[in-house]
Amino acid sequence: MKFLRRTLGLAMLVGCLGLAGASTAADVVQPAAPAKEAPKDLVLKGDAKCTTCHDEADAPELLRIGKTKHGTVADGRTPSCTSCHGDSDKHIKSANAGGKDKPTVPDVTFGKKSTTEVSLRNETCLTCHQGGKRIGWHNNAHAVRDVACTSCHTVHSGHDKVRSATMQTETCYTCHKEQRAQMNRQSHHPVPEGKMTCTSCHNVHGDNPKQLTKSSTNETCFTCHMEKRGPFVHNHEPVSEDCGICHQPHGTTVNNLLKTRPPMLCVQCHGADSHPSQPPAIPVGQATQTLNNNARIMGTVGRGCLNCHTNIHGGNSTQSNATAERFRR
Ligand code: HEC
Ligand code: HEC
Ligand code: HEC
Ligand code: HEC
Ligand code: HEC
Ligand code: HEC
Ligand code: HEC
Ligand code: HEC
Ligand code: HEC
Ligand code: HEC
Numbered sequence: 001m002k003f004l005r006r007t008l009g010l011a012m013l014v015g016c017l018g019l020a021g022a023s024t025a026a027d028v029v030q031p032a033a034p035a036k037e038a039p040k041d042l043v044l045k046g047d048a049k050c051t052t053c054h055d056e057a058d059a060p061e062l063l064r065i066g067k068t069k070h071g072t073v074a075d076g077r078t079p080s081c082t083s084c085h086g087d088s089d090k091h092i093k094s095a096n097a098g099g100k101d102k103p104t105v106p107d108v109t110f111g112k113k114s115t116t117e118v119s120l121r122n123e124t125c126l127t128c129h130q131g132g133k134r135i136g137w138h139n140n141a142h143a144v145r146d147v148a149c150t151s152c153h154t155v156h157s158g159h160d161k162v163r164s165a166t167m168q169t170e171t172c173y174t175c176h177k178e179q180r181a182q183m184n185r186q187s188h189h190p191v192p193e194g195k196m197t198c199t200s201c202h203n204v205h206g207d208n209p210k211q212l213t214k215s216s217t218n219e220t221c222f223t224c225h226m227e228k229r230g231p232f233v234h235n236h237e238p239v240s241e242d243c244g245i246c247h248q249p250h251g252t253t254v255n256n257l258l259k260t261r262p263p264m265l266c267v268q269c270h271g272a273d274s275h276p277s278q279p280p281a282i283p284v285g286q287a288t289q290t291l292n293n294n295a296r297i298m299g300t301v302g303r304g305c306l307n308c309h310t311n312i313h314g315g316n317s318t319q320s321n322a323t324a325e326r327f328r329r
Helices: 002-022 062-067 081-085 089-097 118-129 168-173 177-183 217-222 237-241
Strands: none
Touching (some): 081 118
């Protein structure tokens, strides 16, 4: 940082003056002051107020902000250092006065030693980012629990991990350990593979239930699984109600992200005992057996209930007989 050099120079000068003052003060010839150039901005408009002291030598990553969207100086909406950090006049004054001791930094909004509370830090960002996806920010669980914009976003370095498909989860998992465990289960959405991100389903700035991108779980799922929306000739009630009744969207130990393996999944709602014992039109080879005792029903053979009820999300059979509407085709 130029600051140290400057202070040191100043201290030496003062030292010399002090010595000189003790002996031959009158003879001291002031060195000709070098022609003073107005300090130039390095990366952001008006940054000279800060970059006279804070430059590459200070923290290598600091000035990389010039290479991010925040550094597009041609865009009149982009910030100066002070748009985020505040005027910082007290900070600069204390820095100038601090000499060799660490200066106090009482009015700098961001930084490790800043005492500015999270909600005020967030307001600083929101002065420019209130719209779009953040329109519902104030009712969002992150906002309510005082999670900072900067718990997720890194603005100086240019490596905003949370916005990278392959690295986003690292940030989320620092606080959401349960979801990490779920995503590591055998059946999962391809998030660990980097083909999807948490934000394929969540808007972490929004005020939808569970911060979903859409107003409900089903609407969120339909953005990619449209075929499950129907309309079907025969709907299966829990499917229309909430995909999450049977599926855990992050990951499970059962295939197809199922919370429980059929038939257990199904018999939570349908008593296996009440299954019609001699249903018509059972596939060949099964007609002679009593379904109640049928191993196929209880899932010890093949896919259990799904051996026969293959269209579990809704059937489109237009046949008018009793079995057609049982999600059998
Ligand atoms: C978009 C808002 C924003 C702008 C513009 C901005 N900063 Fe920062 N600055 C931050 C945040 C947030 C942090 C906290 C660390 C982080 O998230 O990168 C920070 C941290 C710092 C730090 C402390 C670094 C550390 O490691 O403790 C310094 C010094 C700093 N900024 C100086 C500047 C200077 C100089 C400028 C202008 C060139 C500037 N900042 C522009 C938001 C901003
Ligand atoms: C006269 C020199 C000087 C000027 C001008 C100056 N700073 Fe600093 N700043 C310092 C020094 C010295 C430190 C302390 C470094 C340390 O503690 O390691 C510091 C620290 C900081 C920190 C880190 C605080 C923390 O919590 O770690 C931030 C952020 C910061 N300055 C922002 C700014 C901004 C923004 C401006 C312009 C508005 C600015 N500074 C102007 C000298 C200056
Ligand atoms: C003075 C206004 C201003 C402030 C304050 C500000 N930003 Fe920005 N920010 C912008 C503008 C302008 C853009 C570029 C928008 C665009 O390209 O659509 C931007 C872009 C971004 C982006 C997207 C970057 C990209 O690569 O696409 C993120 C993330 C962001 N800002 C986060 C923050 C955070 C976090 C803070 C607070 C620490 C903050 N901003 C403070 C004006 C601001
Ligand atoms: C929980 C982590 C998290 C928090 C907290 C967070 N963000 Fe984000 N932000 C993201 C992720 C992930 C993305 C990229 C995916 C997306 O756009 O939904 C993003 C995208 C953005 C973008 C660029 C895309 C756009 O919508 O224009 C801006 C700007 C932004 N965030 C600003 C903010 C501000 C301001 C805050 C605080 C009020 C904030 N973020 C809080 C994670 C977070
Ligand atoms: C700094 C910690 C932190 C980080 C990082 C973080 N979160 Fe959160 N998140 C929280 C807290 C705290 C809550 C509120 C939990 C509660 O109320 O039980 C929350 C809640 C949530 C919720 C539930 C919302 C609701 O309404 O119940 C979702 C979804 C979520 N976070 C997603 C994410 C995603 C995705 C990321 C990464 C992009 C992320 N979070 C990063 C702390 C964090
Ligand atoms: C395929 C879509 C999808 C993806 C991808 C996804 N989620 Fe979720 N997440 C959901 C749904 C749907 C819910 C609501 C479940 C419910 O209603 O209980 C949810 C709920 C949550 C909750 C709240 C849990 C609770 O019990 O309240 C958190 C936290 C969360 N997700 C974090 C994450 C994180 C972190 C990631 C990335 C690792 C992620 N999610 C990826 C769909 C998804
Ligand atoms: C952003 C797109 C997207 C969204 C939104 C989405 N999914 Fe997926 N889903 C996928 C992808 C991609 C796969 C993997 C397909 C593959 O591997 O062939 C998948 C696979 C699945 C699978 C099969 C998993 C397996 O083990 O083969 C189920 C079940 C599933 N999703 C349910 C849901 C539910 C429930 C929701 C809503 C909470 C949802 N999905 C939201 C993209 C999405
Ligand atoms: C009544 C329980 C139940 C509900 C509710 C449910 N599913 Fe399923 N889902 C299943 C079963 C069982 C399978 C496995 C089907 C198989 O093996 O043939 C499955 C498989 C899937 C698959 C992967 C195989 C395929 O058919 O593409 C996707 C994707 C899927 N479900 C999405 C959804 C969506 C989206 C919703 C909400 C609209 C939903 N499910 C609601 C039980 C359910
Ligand atoms: C959360 C409760 C719930 C779960 C879990 C559930 N169902 Fe259903 N199912 C219903 C409801 C409610 C109906 C419609 C009311 C009725 O006719 O009993 C229905 C209807 C049916 C029907 C058609 C009945 C008819 O009269 O047309 C079949 C077949 C069926 N379910 C099979 C299954 C299978 C197989 C599974 C497991 C993969 C399953 N269900 C899981 C609640 C559930
Ligand atoms: C061997 C094929 C087969 C298997 C396996 C099977 N079912 Fe069925 N199921 C049928 C047929 C055929 C019907 C239509 C019976 C009728 O209309 O009389 C039916 C009817 C139903 C009905 C409607 C009952 C009613 O009273 O209206 C439900 C609910 C049902 N099955 C659930 C299940 C569940 C849950 C399982 C797994 C535990 C299962 N089925 C396994 C063939 C099967």
